[in-house]
Amino acid sequence: MALLAIDTTGSDCSVALRVAGQPDLCRSDPIGRGHAEYLAPMIAGMLEEAGLQAAQLTRIGVMTGPGSFAGSRVGVAFARGLALATGAQAVGIGNLAVLAQAAGISGPLAVLHDAKRGDVILQVWTGGVATSAELLPVAEVAARIRELAGDAGHLAGSGAALIDLPQFTDLALTTIDLPALLDLAEAADAAQAPPLPFYARPPDAKLPGGRQP
Structure with a gap:
């Protein structure tokens, strides 16, 4: 190979x-x-x-x-x-998949890309299974993450800093x-x-x- x-x-x-x-x-x-x-x-x-x-x-x-x-x-x-x-x-x-792979988190993980113009692209991993990536206004993202991942988990990506989810740990993983x-x-x-x-x-x-x- x-x-x-x-x-x-x-x-x-x-x-x-x-x-x-x-x-x-x-x-x-x-x-x-x-x-x-x-x-x-x-x-x-x-x-x-x-x-x-x-x-x-x-x-x-x-x-x-x-x-x-x-x-x-x-x-x-x-x-x-x-x-x-x-x-x-x-x-x-x-x-987003590469960031999730690098995170190495088995529990709920929300990966967010700052798409500018007040939007983010969100993809959530739970139990190793990923949702489809979706473009959302920043104001709607926290509720969507709770809907997909529950009340606690981890965040990664350039858009993680744009939302307020105290029960989710920001891994500060953006590269x-x-x-x-x-x-x-x-x-x-x-x-x-x-x-x-x-x-x-x-x-x-x-x-x-x-x-x-």
């Missing part, structure tokens, strides 16, 4: 590599912008460090969002193109854990994890004729 993981959904450009019998390689650079130009050389350097050719990759896991609109598209497009070129299998992994991404990408069922961007809401930009990008 040779698994490459990619995350360009935030301000960092991050890649990780898992090769059977070798320690994981993980790198995250806070570049802000320019993921499209930065990603390919970053991956090439990591493959060289591991003594691996791109053609030897067997699976590519890519973060799909929610996150930066442009960044999500960059990572997904690159992963799909590299998979096509190498014959590797590409799978998409959601950001992507690359080993957790590798774990989920390795275990993912490709049929259930297509490499497609996940957006908080439809893009504001429109192509000629009113089409969305």
Whole structure:
């Protein structure tokens, strides 16, 4: 197995590599912008460090969002193109799932992404089973979490600080854990994890004729 993981959904450009019998390689650079130009050389350097050719990759896991609109598209497009070129299998992994994996909490866990404009994206894990992600106004989130998770549990994600739930412990977990991404990408069922961007809401930009990008 040779698994490459990619995350360009935030301000960092991050890649990780898992090769059977070798320690994981993980790198995250806070570049802000320019993921499209930065990603390919970053991956090439990591493959060289591991003594691996791109053609030897067997699976590519890519973060799909929610996150930066442009960044999500960059990572997904690159992963799909590299998979096509190498014959590797590409799978998409959601950001909220990676945060939940990194939290390692067996009890109720609500993961929230700050979607701006007074909204958050919420996904709740109970007993290892996740709800569907949903976009909600901040004012409605606390009641929805109690409905899905009960009266006590844990919170994670960039939107956790926006709500007041005294019986829920904020884990202050907001950054992507690359080993957790590798774990989920390795275990993912490709049929259930297509490499497609996940957006908080439809893009504001429109192509000629009113089409969305």
